[in-house]
Amino acid sequence: MLVDSIIVMFSIFIGYWLLVSNTSIFDTVIIISSITLLISHHIFAHLFRLYKRVWQYASIQELLGIFRAIxxxxxxxxxxxxxxxGTVYTRTLVITWxxxxxxxxxxxxxxxMYRDSIINNNHKKNRTLIVGAGAAGSMVARQLINSEMSELFPVAFVDDDLSKQHLEIMGCPVLGGTKDIQMIVEEKGIEHIIIAIPSLKKQQLNDIFKEAAxxxxxTQIMPSIEDIMSGKVSVSEMRDVQVEDLLGREPVELDIQAISRKLTGKTVLVTGAGGSIGSEVCRQVCGFDPETIILLGHGENSIYLIEYExxxxxxxxxxxxEIADVQDAERxxxxxxxxxxxxxxxxxxHKHxxxxxxNPHEAVKNNVIGTKNVAEAADQFxxxxxxxVSTDxxxxxxxxxxxxxxIAEMIVQHMDLISDTKFVAVRFGNVLGSRGSVIPLFKKQIAAGGPVTVTHPEMERYFMTIPEASRLVMQAGAIAKGxxxxxxxxxxxxxxxDLAKNLIRLSGFSEDEIEIKFSGMRPGEKLFEELLGADEVHDEQIYPMIYRGKTPPINVNVIFELINEFEKASVDSLRDEVLDIAHFRVESLMKLSAVK
Known part of the structure; x- marks a missing residue:
């Protein structure tokens, strides 16, 4: 206010002096005009809040406020x-303005300008390339420039929009497209890359990451706009690119109304509620306000944790x-x-x-007999x-x-034929981050300095995230006809x-530093997985990104005979002799599927 007052008092004198060289500072016109201008300036400065602004972040809005007040x-x-x-000294007022x-x-x-050039010490910060010269990229650049705590300073942008290339944003040039990332990094001495395009599709992000790698x-990615708007994070809080970000598929969107009709105000039971999928199903179910949710599992610690959450x-x-084992039919x-x-x-x-x-007998007890117990109890009550929840x-x-x-799927499909309950199965591929998945193993191996073990160079799998898998389970229940x-x-x-290579890069290492070893295929593994058998395929989607498999005919009596034999053998401690593993492999299943 003091600086402004001095400027106001003397600027009108300077204006008169430029027009009339013999003007005195004590001239009546100058004195009255200066006092009037001083009072009016502070009135309008107050109205336009010129003294309530943080000028270290000054922008076009602050300049507009100054323009209006003056x-x-x-x-x-x-x-x-x-x-x-009796007159207006127009030229003087224009010069004063x-x-x-x-x-x-x-x-x-x-x-x-002083703060940006001196206080920020930008020469000590990591030179940063921002991918994306749109609104989000400009927001990131502004935040990094204005943040004293940030260790990053933007020096350039890349953007595939040709209309933005060779222009400048926040003083940083747009030097090219994403294909030029490697060249720009070398020429400009870039030490950090930030991907700032919230609207990116998964495949596009994958392509950009490959160039950055x-x-x-x-390489880091800006937080989601939702997290920024909700105040969970600030724009400058970049996060590392995760494997989930590189999945070449967009998330499943839920039919909220259909799920709400199934779950709101209802009683919901989740078996395996302490597991990776089961616990996430519980979280998402609770988002639809059921009256009661029952957490059933045999691991007391995992059930305690999800209950507390x-x-x-x-x-x-x-x-x-409820601590219970699905193998215990009475419980x-x-x-x-x-x-x-x-x-x-x-x-x-059991999924490993x-x-x-x-341990084939344990797989039969849990996956087959356990499913049969829960399905029959569901029908009875x-x-x-x-x-x-099934698997590819x-x-x-x-x-x-x-x-x-x-076999568990077959039991469920059979139960649907004889029960008023709607029985359905949901089949999906590997789940990133679940217990026993390959990602935690790779991360431990990388942390230990390698090697990362992959069974076969051609081994491939379908992948999805835990929330996606859980959404599919809920959506299936909402649209099920039985x-x-x-x-x-x-x-x-x-x-x-490729997953291993991405994880190595995401962890900040190169393939020269962390070796990949091929250990050979393990018993029971396939090189690739399928989501539907040849006799199950329906070409049309029944919901966006969700297909329905046909129900092939099954001879369920053969399955129940095998279960009975198995249970008798368990009593006589002859389980392994009676349980012929061939019955539970593809050849026998083909026979079980044929109705005589």
Whole structure:
């Protein structure tokens, strides 16, 4: 305010002096005009809040405020000069107006220039290339420039929009497109790359990351606009690119109304509620406000953790933990009778392929008999919808795990034929981040300095995230008519060796530093997975990105005979002799599927 007052008092004198060289500072016109201008300036400065702005972040809005305040204060002189002197000194007022704009605006913006050039010590920060010269990229650049705490400073942009190339944004040139990243990094000495395009499709992000990975410079991505707007993070809080970001498929969108009709105000039971998929299903179910959710599992610690989380996050929902094993038919019936759930999500299963090859009897007990127990109890106690979580390994299975899951699907499909309950199965590929998935193993191996072990160079799998898998399970229950096997359109399969290479790069290493070793295929593994068998395929989608498999005829009596034999053998301790693993492989399943 003091600086502005001095500028106001003397600027009008300077204007008169430029026009009339013998002007005195004590001239009546100058004195009255200066006092009037000083008063009017501070009135309009207050109205336009010139002294309430943070000038270190000054931009076009602040300049507009200065323009308005100065213009209105100058205009206030016009009636004063007319009344006092019978004339308006127009040229003087114009010069005074220009001097005000120059000096008052310059005083403020010079502070920002000083702060940017001296206080920020940009020469000590990492030179940063921003991918994306749109609104998000400009926001990131502004935040990095203005942040004293940030270790990054933007020096250039890249953008595939030709109309933006060779222009400047926030003083940083747009030097080319994403294909030029490697060249620009080398020429400009770039030490950090930020991807700032929130609207990117997964495949586009994958392509950009591949270009960035050629440089061996650390690459990060800006937070989502939703997280920024909600205040969870600031623009400058960049995060590392995750494997999930590189999946070449867009997330499944839910039919919120259909799911709400199934779940809101209802009683929902989740088996395997402490597992990766089961716990995420619980979280997402609670988002639809059921009256009660029953957490059923045999691991007390995992059930305790998800119970605590749900009680904290959803205090208005009744959360009922039940420690039980799906292999115990009587205990399952007790739980069903006690709560009489409306919907069951059956996620309890043994899923580790090599372990189940060594322990086939446990796979049968949990995956086959456990499913049978829960399905029969659901029928007995009038559950409306039963959704079983299955796997792509159930298609043409070569492993015990896959075969037992296929038999479990058959049981569920049979139950739908004889019950008023709607029984469906949901089949999807590997789940990133789930227990036993390859990602945590690779991360541990990388942290230990390698090598990263991949079974075969041509091994490939479908991948999805835990939230996506859980959404598919819920959506299937909402659109089920009974007896279906639902399958997610999972995009293109991913080679495991490419996944390993991406993880190595994402961890800040090169393939020269972390070796990849091929260990050979394990028992029961296939080089590739299928989502539907040849006799199951329906070409049309029944919901965006969701397909329905046909129901091939099955001879369920053969399955129940095998289960009975197995249970008898368990009593006599002759299980391994009676259990012929061939019954649970693809050849036997083909026979089981044929109705005689």
């Amino acid at each position: 213009t209105f204060s100058i205009l206030m002189l016009v009636p004063v000069q007319l009344l006092m002197f 220009m001097l005000h704009i120059l000096l008052i605006g310059g005083a403020r913006f010079s502070w920002r 050629k440089t061996k410079v650390k 749900l009680r904290t996050s959803f205090p208005h929902i009744k959360v009922e933990p 399952i019936k007790e739980v069903m009778e006690k709560y009489k759930p409306d919907v069951i999500y059956h996620a309890a299963a 392929v090599p372990l189940m090859e060594r 009038g559950v409306k919808t039963f959704v079983m 390994k159930a298609v043409n299975p070569t492993s015990v795990m896959g075969a037992t899951k296929r 007896g279906e096997v639902f399958v997610l359109d999972m995009g293109e399969p991913v080679k495991i060796v």
